[in-house]
Amino acid sequence: MTEERNNAQQELDSQREAETVEEIFAEKDASEQSGNIPAQEEEQEDSTEQKIAELESKLEEADNRYLRLQADFDNFRRRSRIELEASAKYRAQNIITELLPAIDNFERALKMDVDNEQAKSLKQGVEMVYRSLLDALKNEGVEAIDAVGKEFDPHLHQAVMQTEDETYGPNIVVEELQKGYMLKDRIIRPAMVKVNQ
Known part of the structure; x- marks a missing residue:
């Protein structure tokens, strides 16, 4: 009886696996037919491209801000040196x-x-x-x-x-x-x- 039970259990498991595999393939076929997977991939690519563009613009803005600060500091240093020289002169x-x-x-x-x-x-x-x-x-x-x-x-x-x-x-x-x-x-x-x- 245990053997019959085990056999029945195995058959039930095999049936469930077959149904699960069939459901997965059915869902895949349905999504391929409706075009959901490529749409999701396009959305992900678009959002990734947007993030990259945002990060690039932020990086460019930070670089510009750094260059302006560097130029301001160089000008300040030059003015200070000229004022010091004039003061001594x-x-x-x-x-x-x-x-x-x-x-x-x-x-x-x-x-x-x-x-x-x-x-x-x-x-x-x-x-x-x-x-x-x-x-x-x-x-x-x-x-x-x-x-x-x-x-x-x-x-x-x-x-x-x-x-x-x-x-x-x-x-x-x-x-x-x-x-x-x-x-x-x-x-x-x-x-x-x-x-x-």
Whole structure:
């Protein structure tokens, strides 16, 4: 009886397997006829292509953002270097600007005529201090602007008067009323001049 039971069980299992295999083939045939499998594969391919396109666009955007940041950083570094160089180059500009009126006063004092020995020695002392100041300014890169006999240049000269002098050509500086100074390539104070018409 057990053997019959086993045989019956095996037959039942074989039948179930056959039915399952038939169902699978039937479903496959039905789906092939209706075109579901290729449609699903196309949908998967389309969604995969969309994901790839999205990822590529995100990567390109990230690359562009990186390149912009790199360019901004390079520009910042270059500007900082230029500002630092300018700061070192013109570090003495403020003190020089403050000293110019004192130098003007020294020049006025040196133009005075003296008649006794005590005044002459005082004038010599003033002249020594004046030359020391000019040497210190020269060491920092300060130079006086040449004016008399030169053609008027509005960048270097400030015309405060005009005159008619036949010994000079037109637009030539005839007289310097106040010296002008340059620090390296920067004008600190333009020369105040009288210009021939």
